[in-house]
């Protein structure tokens with residue numbers, strides 16, 4: 087409603103002559119208009135933001151202890167390079183192959199389950215090295231319950247052994263010590279245990295609570311003793327989970343299969359995953375089509391602590407991403423849209439911060455420059471600034487009318503340093519000195535004063551003000567003396583007005 091806006095504009099300092107129909111008001115001006123008209127200001131963006139309610143999926147509150155049932159431990163194997171982690175994982179996997187039907191091939195999906203003769207189960211994560219462990223910790227997720235620290239009996243404690251201990255300590259995860267390569271003649275397991283004392287890893291024989299097992303991963307010796315030690319620790323930890331309700335879990339690994347599409351291995355931490363469940367993870371979602379175990383065998387359900395490969399993702403989520411079940415596909419899409427929006431907002435915020443930091447830097451630089459130039463006269467200052475601002479913002483007026491006076495004397499007033507600087511920079515770019523001289527008699531900050539009027543009178547000048555006011559008595563005084571006061575709130579309007587003033591002073595080209 088243009089009439090309404092014009093009426094509201096009367097409440098502001100905006101020069102009505104400078105507002106054309108169809109021109110877009112700046113948000114600041116709209117704010118000012120609305121505030122001065124006594125209404126409340128509420129930007130469209132703010133409203134949209136408020137209406138867009140948080141639609142992220144959230145974890146359920148902690149489970150009732152009555153709903154908790156025992157679950158298998160999730161174990162990560164850490165240790166120095168070449169101490170035998172991969173060999174140990176392979177050997178553990180093989181103990182399962184033997185118990186499978188002939189022809190069964192285990193495949194690497196990032197985790198596998200070991201069934202003990204006693205009926206216990208252990209889930210081993212076999213994402214290579216510390217990378218996955220650290221990545222998940224960095225995301226604040228920790229699926230590992232127990233760390234098996236592998237130390238080669240002939241090498242002893244090495245750099246990555248120490249790092250592994252730190253990782254486990256920081257994550258608050260207890261250790262089982264596997265002293266490997268005990269088949270080697272130079273193996274010295276006792277030395278390893280003693281060395282570890284220096285890193286607060288105290289084995290049982292030294293009065294500590296760390297179980298140590300001498301093994302040969304290569305020959306498959308003592309692996310079941312190691313597994314039993316792990317189960318014993320797990321029992322002490324009383325690992326339990328709620329296998330009912332909406333599923334919660336963590337992505338261990340993602341891969342793409344030509345036929346099956348994106349597949350992720352996950353450890354379920356709550357609820358029981360079944361076909362048809364709708365899951366969200368990161369900025370993607372899945373309607374679960376199939377579940378597989380590490381042997382590629384289809385599963386009907388995956389309960390807490392069990393590794394499972396999930397098929398049905400739109401895109402592959404990342405290792406460490408939290409998996410949450412939601413009630414419908416529509417809800418999953420909402421959640422993904424919300425997370426995408428939040429991420430964009432965060433990126434935008436960061437971009438703005440960078441820009442603001444740059445602006446601040448510029449302002450400081452300008453201030454320094456100004457301080458350096460403070461003792462110079464306007465003419466000298468102009469020469470320096472001109473070199474610094476090569477971009478021409480203020481080109482010669484295009485149309486020329488009849489010749490008038492060929493000097494335009496100016497008194498320039500601005501509200502803040504920044505706006506005054508902008509105007510002076512624009513004036514610097516003026517390049518038709520030989521046709522009409524531009525003489526800046528005075529420039530400064532603040533509202534139009536009597537002094538400005540006297541200067542304008544003495545130099546036959548025009549007063550230009552940006553975002554400043556002239557009170558009634560000043561206006562009357564100027565009127566009486568025939569002095570023009572031109573007030574603007576928009577830089578380009580001020581420049582246009584300046585061009586007009588110059589225009590009528592330039593010689594005609596005709």
Ligand code: GDP
Nearest residue numbers: 166167168169170171172173266267302303304
């Ligand atoms: P990782 O870097 O910790 O994964 O170590 P690997 O499992 O790749 O093992 C490094 C080397 O040590 C390989 O040549 C293995 O064959 C060898 N190795 C691993 N375990 C044993 C073991 O118990 N006894 C002997 N003699 N060699 C082993």
